[in-house]
Amino acid sequence: MTERTYPQGVPCWIDTEQPDVEAAAEFYSGLLGWTFEDVMPPGAPGRYLIAKLDGREVGGMASTHGGTAVWSTYIAVEDADAAVQRLVVAGATVRSTPADAGEGGRSAVLNDPEGAEFRIWQARLRLGAQVVNLPGAWNFSDLHTANPGAAVAFYEDAFGWQVDDLGFAMMIRRPGYGDHLEATADPGIRARQSGLAAPPGFEDAIAWIAPTAPDEPPHWHVSFTVADRDQIVAEARRLGAQVLRQNDTEWTRTALIRDPQGAEFTASQFAPATG
Numbered sequence: 001m002t003e004r005t006y007p008q009g010v011p012c013w014i015d016t017e018q019p020d021v022e023a024a025a026e027f028y029s030g031l032l033g034w035t036f037e038d039v040m041p042p043g044a045p046g047r048y049l050i051a052k053l054d055g056r057e058v059g060g061m062a063s064t065h066g067g068t069a070v071w072s073t074y075i076a077v078e079d080a081d082a083a084v085q086r087l088v089v090a091g092a093t094v095r096s097t098p099a100d101a102g103e104g105g106r107s108a109v110l111n112d113p114e115g116a117e118f119r120i121w122q123a124r125l126r127l128g129a130q131v132v133n134l135p136g137a138w139n140f141s142d143l144h145t146a147n148p149g150a151a152v153a154f155y156e157d158a159f160g161w162q163v164d165d166l167g168f169a170m171m172i173r174r175p176g177y178g179d180h181l182e183a184t185a186d187p188g189i190r191a192r193q194s195g196l197a198a199p200p201g202f203e204d205a206i207a208w209i210a211p212t213a214p215d216e217p218p219h220w221h222v223s224f225t226v227a228d229r230d231q232i233v234a235e236a237r238r239l240g241a242q243v244l245r246q247n248d249t250e251w252t253r254t255a256l257i258r259d260p261q262g263a264e265f266t267a268s269q270f271a272p273a274t275g
Helices: 019-031 079-089 148-157 178-184 191-193 231-236
Strands: 011-018 034-036 048-053 056-061 070-076 093-101 105-109 117-121 138-146 163-167 170-173 203-210 220-227 242-248 253-259 264-269
Touching: 011 019, 011 138, 019 034, 019 048, 019 056, 019 231, 056 191, 070 220, 079 093, 079 105, 079 117, 079 148, 117 220, 138 148, 148 163, 148 170, 148 203, 178 191, 203 253, 231 242, 231 253, 231 264
Parallel strands: 011 056, 070 117, 138 203, 220 264
Antiparallel strands: 011 070, 034 048, 048 056, 093 105, 105 117, 138 220, 163 170, 170 203, 242 253, 253 264
8 A cells, every 4th residue: 555645735644632641542542443652762751652543543642741632733844944934934933943753753833823823744754644534534624713814825825725715615725635646545536536526626625714613712623534423422422522512514424522631623424415
């Protein structure tokens, strides 16, 4: 199987910081079927676990240092140091300067002009999530923003993204990503999507933009693919999570879930309407 790689400007990795890593690992293992590999050397401060689904990497889990539980999204870059300079010129604020993550790669943490945190990843040995869009794996990340126009202007400048207003949602595309997928990890992407009447350009889709709810700060929000939304809701409650909201659309059945330590994510079942 061809390893999944991520061109510059494509979200490539997600991880969560949790006060109690063992408890979080138990929750996500029970909910999404993950196993974990601890990649921090003995004696290192803190922990970092690689989450796997059927042996393939889906995301990460780190211990917090006094912070709250949260999910984060990483965007692929070719050179983290050069990218930070470019992003600052575009209007971003640096929260954590570029640093090596062992031999896996190099990363930095920034805020966009509205304050939403995002991270960048310069891949070395760790290329990014190796399984996506399958039950138990990352589906999409959504930018929740109070000012979509300003957000679009920043990210188009920062990463070369294009945003399409589909009426029911705003789709973020990285032009050329579909070509990359077709040539590497997903040769059947266009044929598969044509059978679903997907929106034009969907092969390039990398994220979505959504308006913030009242009192919700701007942030990048993570969604996971699930086979059965109702079953996941019941299991999440059994494992100690809160189910904040459920929603059915023409394409999906979703649930907004807050895990036992406070990190929020969406479980999304693909359920297109049938005529």
